[in-house]
Amino acid sequence: KALQLTLAVVKPDAVAHPLILEALHQKILENFIIIRKKELMWRTKDSEKFYSEHAGRFFYQRLVEFMSSGPMRAYVLAREDAVTHWRGMMGPTKVFRALFTSPDTIRGQYGLTDTRNTTHGSDSIESARREISFFFPEFNADEWMVMEEPRFRV
Ligand code: DAT
Ligand code: MG
Numbered sequence: 284k285a286l287q288l289t290l291a292v293v294k295p296d297a298v299a300h301p302l303i304l305e306a307l308h309q310k311i312l313e314n315f316i317i318i319r320k321k322e323l324m325w326r327t328k329d330s331e332k333f334y335s336e337h338a339g340r341f342f343y344q345r346l347v348e349f350m351s352s353g354p355m356r357a358y359v360l361a362r363e364d365a366v367t368h369w370r371g372m373m374g375p376t377k378v379f380r381a382l383f384t385s386p387d388t389i390r391g392q393y394g395l396t397d398t399r400n401t402t403h404g405s406d407s408i409e410s411a412r413r414e415i416s417f418f419f420p421e422f423n424a425d426e427w428m429v430m431e432e433p434r435f436r437v
Pocket of ligand 2: 404406
């Protein structure tokens with residue numbers, strides 16, 4: 284079965300805590316092949332653009348400010364069913380839900396609030412494509428699939 288790519292982001296709340304950042308990096312190493320990795324910080328306009336689907340929601344302003352409040356770490360990750368695997372590891376968006384229904388997930392363990400919820404993960408193959416190019420415009424996913432992916436399966 285072919286490898287799939289997804290985008291994982293460690294958000295500013297988790298990057299700010301060295302032990303949490305390291306724990307998340309270890310979990311990623313145990314579960315995925317890391318294809319690309321970078322540290323970056325958003326301007327407000329990047330945050331607004333990335334989350335434009337939520338414009339107008341009550342939490343939008345908070346979300347935009349938080350996501351441009353400090354450095355983040357982004358990963359392009361590969362494995363079988365990478366998208367759903369990382370979403371499963373992250374757990375539910377809302378922290379109370381994560382705490383009570385899946386305390387062993389990343390958000391259940393480390394999430395602070397519904398906004399400061401530690402991590403982002405693409406929610407579909409299509410959004411993974413779009414979000415990988417948002418964070419890694421120089422990375423060509425189609426080319427990687429043709430040129431590099433087969434090397435992991437021999
Ligand atoms: P996810 O990050 O699980 O894909 P989403 O795409 O619905 O969740 O929302 C994007 C981010 O917006 C989410 O990580 C945190 C914030 N958010 C979503 N719903 C929220 C809410 N009800 N209250 C506060 N922040 C929220
Ligand atoms: Mg989402």
